[in-house]
Structure formats: structure tokens, C-alpha cells
Amino acid sequence: MLKRLLFVLLLTLSLHAQIHITVDATDAPRKLFRAHLQMPASAGPMRLAYAKWIPGEHGPTGPITDLVDLRVMANGQRIEWRRDPVDMFVFNIDVPKGATSIEVDLSYLSPTGERAFTAGPSATANLAVIAWNTLLLFPPGKPADDVTVTGSIKFPEGWTTASALIPNSETATQIDYKPASLTTYIDSPVLIGRYLKKVAIPSGTAPQHRIDIVGDSAAAIETWPSFAQDYSRLVAEAGALFGAYHFRKYDWLLTLSDDVAHFGLEHHESSDNRMEELTLQDYRRQLGGLLSHEYVHSWNGKYRRPAGLLSPDYQKPMEGNLLWVYEGLTQYLGTLLAERSGLWTDHWYRENLAVVAAGFDQQPGRTWRPLADTAVGAQITFGSPTAWSSLRRGTDFYDEAILLWLEADSIIRQKTNGRASLDDFIRRFHGGESGFPALKPYTFDDLVANLNAIAPYDWRAHFNERLNATNPRAPVAGITNGGWKIVFNDTPNDVTAANEKRREIYDYTFSLGFSLRKDDATIRDAILGLPAANAGLGPGMKVIAVNGRRFTREALDAAIAEARDTTAPIEILAQNGDFFRSYAIDYHRGVRYPHLQREESKPDVLAEVLKARR
Ligand SMILES: [Zn+2]
Numbered sequence: 117m118l119k120r121l122l123f124v125l126l127l128t129l130s131l132h133a134q135i136h137i138t139v140d141a142t143d144a145p146r147k148l149f150r151a152h153l154q155m156p157a158s159a160g161p162m163r164l165a166y167a168k169w170i171p172g173e174h175g176p177t178g179p180i181t182d183l184v185d186l187r188v189m190a191n192g193q194r195i196e197w198r199r200d201p202v203d204m205f206v207f208n209i210d211v212p213k214g215a216t217s218i219e220v221d222l223s224y225l226s227p228t229g230e231r232a233f234t235a236g237p238s239a240t241a242n243l244a245v246i247a248w249n250t251l252l253l254f255p256p257g258k259p260a261d262d263v264t265v266t267g268s269i270k271f272p273e274g275w276t277t278a279s280a281l282i283p284n285s286e287t288a289t290q291i292d293y294k295p296a297s298l299t300t301y302i303d304s305p306v307l308i309g310r311y312l313k314k315v316a317i318p319s320g321t322a323p324q325h326r327i328d329i330v331g332d333s334a335a336a337i338e339t340w341p342s343f344a345q346d347y348s349r350l351v352a353e354a355g356a357l358f359g360a361y362h363f364r365k366y367d368w369l370l371t372l373s374d375d376v377a378h379f380g381l382e383h384h385e386s387s388d389n390r391m392e393e394l395t396l397q398d399y400r401r402q403l404g405g406l407l408s409h410e411y412v413h414s415w416n417g418k419y420r421r422p423a424g425l426l427s428p429d430y431q432k433p434m435e436g437n438l439l440w441v442y443e444g445l446t447q448y449l450g451t452l453l454a455e456r457s458g459l460w461t462d463h464w465y466r467e468n469l470a471v472v473a474a475g476f477d478q479q480p481g482r483t484w485r486p487l488a489d490t491a492v493g494a495q496i497t498f499g500s501p502t503a504w505s506s507l508r509r510g511t512d513f514y515d516e517a518i519l520l521w522l523e524a525d526s527i528i529r530q531k532t533n534g535r536a537s538l539d540d541f542i543r544r545f546h547g548g549e550s551g552f553p554a555l556k557p558y559t560f561d562d563l564v565a566n567l568n569a570i571a572p573y574d575w576r577a578h579f580n581e582r583l584n585a586t587n588p589r590a591p592v593a594g595i596t597n598g599g600w601k602i603v604f605n606d607t608p609n610d611v612t613a614a615n616e617k618r619r620e621i622y623d624y625t626f627s628l629g630f631s632l633r634k635d636d637a638t639i640r641d642a643i644l645g646l647p648a649a650n651a652g653l654g655p656g657m658k659v660i661a662v663n664g665r666r667f668t669r670e671a672l673d674a675a676i677a678e679a680r681d682t683t684a685p686i687e688i689l690a691q692n693g694d695f696f697r698s699y700a701i702d703y704h705r706g707v708r709y710p711h712l713q714r715e716e717s718k719p720d721v722l723a724e725v726l727k728a729r730r
Contacts (some may be wrong), residue, residue, distance in 0.1 A: 133263045135298070139251055140270045141308055142289075144244040147237075148230065150185075151251040151684065153220040157190065157211045163366035164188075164197075164220070167249035167302060167430035168205040168284040172382045172417070174425070174436055174443075175495040179250055180205050181386040185223040205431065224250045229374075232307075232498065234388070236377025237413070237421050243275075243309030243330045245371055245388060246532040248301045249430070259428040260298035265647065267301060268292045268549065271308045278314055278328035280367045281384035300553075300650035302430070303383045303418075307369050307432040318348040323550075324365040325351050331372040336393045338518020340400075349730070350408055352416075356729035357453065357539060362419040362554060368407050379405045382413030382446075383516075384553040387574030392618070399618060404459030409450030416446045423557040428586060439491035440583065441563060449542070451518060453650060454520035457727045466712040466725060469522075469609040470517045474602050474710035476590035480644040482510035487516055503655035506643045520582055524567070525725060527578070530597070531571040535711035541570045574678060600712045609709040622669050624648070626685075626708045627676060628701060632659060637667050639690075645666035647703035653690060660696065661689040680706040 140150040168178045174487075188195050190212050195701050203251040210217060226239045234247040246269060269275060270290045277286075279295040281304045283492040287398060296304075307337040309330035319323040355361065367386040369493065374393050385411035395403050422442055424435030455465040467628020475484065491513040500510055512669060525538035539603055545558075545566050559578075567575045582591055596601065604626060616623050620634040628651065630639050637659040642649040661672045675686045685700035714720065 120728075122615060131579055132257055133258060134295075135252070135254060135265045136267075137248070137265060137449055138270070139246060139253060141246060142270055142272050142698060144226075144272065144308065145241045146251050146453065147244070148697075149224040149225040149226060149239075149244075149251060149510050150602075151220075151222055151224070152219060153222070153253060155220075155254070156522050157215055157218045158213060159211050159213045161457070162209050162218070162255055163200075163210050164207045165429070165431055166205045166207075169427040169432065169434050170249060171303070171425075171427070172413070173233045173498075174434060174439060175498060176433070177233055177235050177318045178205060178718070179224070179227070179231070180233070182225040182227060183222060185221070188219045189219040189221075190217070196544070199306050203431075207253070211604070220253055221375055222251070222253070226250075228703070232377060232676075233379055234514040234586070235379060236379070237266070238376055240332055240373050240375045242332050243307070243373060243376075245376070245389065245390070246306040246308065247388070248305070251300070252298070254298060256351045256353070256429050256431050260302065260430065261428070263300040265298050266293070266295040267307065269306060275308050275310050276312045277306055277308050278312060278326075278330070278367065278369060280304045280365070280383065282706075288428060296526040299511045301363070304386060305369060305381075305383070305388045307371065311336050315339060315344055317344050317351060320348075321353050322351055322355050323363060325368075326366070327368045327370055327372045329372065329620070330692055332375070332393050336372040336396065341356060343396075346457075346459060349728075350404075350411065350453060350459060352730045353453050353728060355412060357449070357456075357542055358415050359543040360550040362548075362551065363414055364552060366414065368411070370403075370407070371686055373452040380410040382410045382417050384414055384418040387411065387413065399614070401464055401614065402618060403459055404454045408454040412446045412449045412453065416449065417442050419554060420556050421557055423559055427555060437488065438560060438563075440487065440513040440517045440520065441608055443491075443511075443514050447514045448521035449544060455726050458728070462726055464610060465638045466600070466722075467609050469518065470602055471528035471609055471611050471710045472518055473590050473592050473595060474604070476516055477592065477602070478589075478626075478629075478643065478646065479506050479509070481505075481507050481587055482589050482590075485509045485631050486584050486586050487512060496533070502640045505528065506639050519591045519594055520579075522598070523591055524594075524615070526574075526597035526721060527573060528571040528723065529724075531573055534727060536570050538694075539729075541567055544570065572683035582586045595712065595722070596715070597718075599715050599718040599720040600722055601715050602710055603713045604708045604710055606707050607709060607711065608707075609711060611707060614697055622672070624672075624707075626704055626710055627705065647701045648688075650701075651685075651688070651699040651701040653688065653699050653701075658691040659688055660691050664686050664689075676703070679704050 138152045168176045172178050178179050188197050188209055192264040197207045197209050228237050240244045277291050284294045285293045307330045311334050313332040315327045319325045329645055370389050371390040372644050374394050376390050378390050389406055399659040420440035427434050454460040490509050497511045526538050564575045606699045612623050622632045629643040630648040630650040639655050639657050644656050659667045662675045677685050685702050688699045
């Protein structure tokens with residue numbers, strides 16, 4: 117019996133590629149990471165791949181440029197490698213006779229500067245986020261679920277670590293993790309840092325939840341007194357919405373630094389969230405929105421994923437056509453759960469909805485580019501510049517889908533006379549049995565069938581129209597059916613004001629039709645058809661003076677106020693490269709911001725949508 121077991125065990129081991137990786141992160145403050153890998157090999161040609169298509173990044177964003185100092189050894193001898201001439205992410209080696217394994221040394225140069233996602237800045241003097249895909253090579257063509265990885269990280273003295281990976285042992289400067297699949301490792305980044313704390317979130321009968329915070333200072337990781345309690349409501353509201361948790365435990369990894377890339381990246385049992393150093397003091401609501409969005413992804417994106425977005429060996433190209441569900445429904449549910457759990461107020465939710473709806477409603481790009489193309493083209497829309505973004509369109513499948521799913525909710529309520537709502541669809545589609553992480557891919561047909569099971573309707577034609585036809589106006593039926601309307605007045609929109617502060621911009625999107633960088637008054641975008649663009653101004657020009665006076669925000673606001681209800685234009689002196697010119701903006705309606713206002717003749721359905729379930 118024992119022999120037989122041993123035989124089965126050996127057979128299983130031989131079928132599974134095993135990679136041992138030791139990461140030396142002791143040079144993290146210099147943004148230099150070294151790795152030593154060991155894996156089985158047999159004599160003859162062998163290919164080694166670097167992860168190219170990164171889950172959640174929706175593009176071929178693996179930072180291959182920053183993989184350096186690559187050396188391969190077999191039988192104690194250095195062997196040559198050659199890069200594939202077509203695929204930059206694949207290396208060819210020839211394993212010598214008698215070798216049963218190879219050893220690989222490599223370094224990853226974590227960049228500074230503007231790059232996005234995990235390929236962006238990830239290390240400072242006090243912390244680092246280690247994404248395993250940046251340090252791993254593995255045989256291509258094999259499903260990552262079938263490759264076992266055992267990993268260790270050496271880190272600077274005085275630092276500690278956090279991750280969803282399960283530790284095997286830990287010393288003051290090294291952590292060894294238990295073996296897991298390549299999928300799980302790449303899905304489980306590790307925080308290391310000098311200022312790191314783990315906050316347990318009370319989760320009742322749900323699996324254990326933690327927010328692991330690493331920051332560039334002790335002050336950065338100081339939470340407010342009700343922090344854990346506030347986020348426990350998010351856990352409860354998610355449970356009430358989805359009806360199941362598809363993870364063993366969940367860790368929000370939160371990095372607070374001005375010197376790392378700022379974004380969120382979802383994983384199944386954790387998420388990599390990066391914001392400014394003083395976020396806990398300055399940006400509580402934005403933090404709530406981000407953590408809620410990435411948390412929703414554990415269900416919508418990880419547990420349920422569009423079939424086209426699977427890339428089992430990180431080399432197969434992804435198809436983004438259902439990103440309006442993967443990201444768009446997550447954006448919708450992320451804002452909804454932030455509100456239901458109290459991380460957002462009702463007012464904040466409505467202010468955000470007003471900005472989204474009013475913004476798309478005046479966006480020239482929607483006259484040529486259907487929403488579906490922003491998703492199909494995600495590989496290119498993510499990196500597209502701010503200049504002319506209103507004409508180009510960007511990753512609109514996130515925010516426009518807030519309107520689409522709110523509208524879908526209102527249709528379900530209408531068709532079922534209020535007996536069902538989108539919540540019922542969510543529970544059906546994302547619920548099921550709680551337990552270990554699992555992946556259930558879906559297609560557009562599956563989505564339509566599941567919506568039809570909740571409320572019979574021609575969902576296929578409905579979404580085809582919303583996604584593939586062009587329409588200059590935004591789909592705002594979810595707002596109007598919800599008993600609200602979009603109005604404009606001179607009261608600043610709270611979400612716009614917060615974004616101005618965080619993004620360091622001056623936002624005149626709904627008046628002059630442009631926005632400026634705070635540091636040098638460069639025009640970020642000018643919206644075709646609106647006053648600034650009509651006057652001839654465009655992105656990249658710098659505003660130097662307003663009505664003959666050096667530009668300040670106060671001077672521009674005063675000029676807009678003076679021009680109100682007159683016929684005199686606002687004179688802008690702008691610099692375009694080495695050249696200066698005056699532009700006359702014909703605008704007389706004063707500062708304008710969008711808000712939602714109750715339509716008293718209709719029931720307040722939106723209030724029903726927003727009502728906490730717990
Ligand atoms: Zn997302």
C-alpha cells in the first residue's frame with residue numbers, strides 16, 4: 117500500500133514542473149531585485165518564457181525591458197541563451213546531456229517614472245511590492261495551474277512582509293512560502309516594508325479579511341479609529357450581494373507612497389492597491405472606491421471571467437470584448453458596495469454618477485467610436501494619452517458601464533414589477549457555494565441567458581445597441597427611471613473638487629470644456645464643440661494670461677464670472693511651443709457643475725438600489 121502510494125506520488129511529481137525561486141529583495145531601495153531559479157530539465161532544446169499577458173492588466177504588459185543579467189547554468193556550467201527572434205518574451209536554451217535541471221539567475225530593474233501597473237514604480241527607500249511574474253521564467257505552453265512553485269524572499273533587516281500566500285517559515289530577513297501553483301504565485305504579490313501593519317477586519321461568519329498597509333512613513337499607516345469597523349460593513353454587504361465567498365481568506369494589500377505607480381490590481385484572494393502616502397488622511401472616499409472595486413473583482417473577474425480573457429500560460433493573447441462586464445460591472449458594483457457599506461455617502465455616490473453621465477453626454481469621441489471598441493482595444497486604450505482623450509475615447513468600458521448596469525437594473529425592476537433587481541442576477545451569476553478559489557469562465561451567451569432567467573427581455577439586442585452602435589448621447593435611462601435628473605449649476609461638484617486636488621488639475625469640463633494641469637497650466641484636453649476648443653485652443657498649449665492678467669485659477673474664475681450674461685469674450689493668451697497667440701472664448705454661462713436632482717413626480721428607485729442590505 118505504501119509502495120503504491122509512493123509510486124503515485126512520484127508519478128504526480130514527475131508530471132508537474134517544479135520551480136524553486138529565491139528572490140533577493142535586500143536591494144529594493146535601489147530598485148534592484150535578483151532571483152535564483154531552479155527547475156527540472158532534460159537534454160535538448162528548451163524554451164523559457166517570461167509572463168507577457170498579465171491578468172487584470174488586459175494587455176501584453178509584462179516588463180520584459182527590465183529583465184536583465186540573465187544567466188543559465190546546467191551541470192555546473194554556464195550555457196548560452198538566445199532570445200526568440202519574433203517573441204521577445206521567450207528564450208531558447210540547449211540543455212546539455214546528463215543535466216536533469218537548470219539554474220537561472222536574473223535581475224529585475226523596478227523602474228522609476230511613468231509606467232503603469234506592475235511594470236510601474238514598485239519600490240521606494242522604505243517598501244516594495246513584489247509581483248512574482250516580474251522575476252519568473254517558466255516553460256511556455258503548459259497551463260500555469262500544472263506548474264508548482266516554491267518561493268522565498270530575502271528582505272532588508274527591519275522590514276516585514278504581507279501576502280495572501282501561506283508562509284512555511286519566517287525569520288527576521290527571509291520568508292519561505294508553501295508550494296502552490298504558478299497561477300497562485302503570480303496571483304499573490306508580496307508587500308515588504310519598514311512601516312507595515314496588518315489590520316484584521318471583523319468578518320463575522322465570512323472568511324478572515326485583513327487590510328495589510330505598507331507606507332513610506334509611520335504616519336502614513338495610521339488608520340482612523342473606526343477603520344476596521346467601516347470596512348467590516350463592506351465585507352457584510354458583499355456577502356449579502358453575492359451570497360458566497362470564493363476564497364479561503366482575503367487580504368487587501370495597500371501601499372501608500374508618492375513614489376510608486378498608483379492603481380489597483382485584482383487577485384483572487386488579495387488585491388494590490390497603491391495610492392498616495394497621505395491617503396488615509398486625505399482620500400478616504402477614493403480609497404473606499406478603490407478597495408471596493410478590487411474586492412468585487414474576486415467574484416467578477418477572478419471567479420467569473422470572460423473566456424476570452426483566459427491566458428493559461430501568460431503567452432496566449434487575451435480578448436477584451438467582455439471587459440464592459442469584467443471591469444464595467446465591477447466599476448458599477450464597486451461604487452454601489454462603497455455606498456451600501458457607508459464608505460461613500462449617498463450624496464457622494466450621486467455626485468460621481470452625475471459627473472460620469474454628464475461627461476459622457478458631451479463626449480465627441482462617442483460619435484465615431486462604439487463603446488465596445490474601447491474594450492476590444494483595451495491593449496491600446498489603457499496607455500493612450502490625455503490629449504484629445506474626449507475625441508479618442510479611453511478605457512470608457514469602466515465608467516460608461518456604470519450607466520449600462522444601472523439601466524439594466526431599472527429594466528429588471530420594470531419587467532418584473534419590482535419583484536427582482538440586478539442583485540438577483542448577481543447572486544445567480546456570482547454566488548453558488550463558498551469555498552476555495554475557483555474559475556468559471558463565461559461568454560456573452562451565458563450572460564444573456566442568466567439575465568433572461570431573472571427578467572425575460574431581449575438583452576442581446578439591448579446590449580448590442582448600447583455597445584456596438586454610436587450615439588452622441590450617454591445612456592442615462594437608469595438615472596431618469598430611477599427618479600432623478602442631471603442638472604447644472606454653479607455649486608462645485610464634490611467628486612470633481614476631490615479629483616482636482618488628487619490629480620492636481622483645474623477642471624472646467626462643463627463650462628469652457630477643458631482641463632489644465634495645476635503645475636504649469638498646460639491644457640490636458642479640450643473638448644471639440646465646446647467653447648475653449650471652438651476658440652482654437654488645444655491640448656499641450658499653456659495658458660499664460662487671462663484677460664491680460666497672468667494666469668491663476670482665481671484670474672480665470674473671475675474672467676468666467678465677468679463674462680457671464682455679457683457678450684464680451686474671455687481672452688486667453690496661450691503658449692504653443694515657442695509661439696504665443698491670443699484666443700477669444702465666446703462663453704457666458706458662468707462656472708457649471710453637474711449634479712443629480714430628484715424628479716418628484718417619479719418614485720425614488722435609485723434610493724432602493726442604494727439601500728444597504730445588512
Ligand atoms: Zn478593475
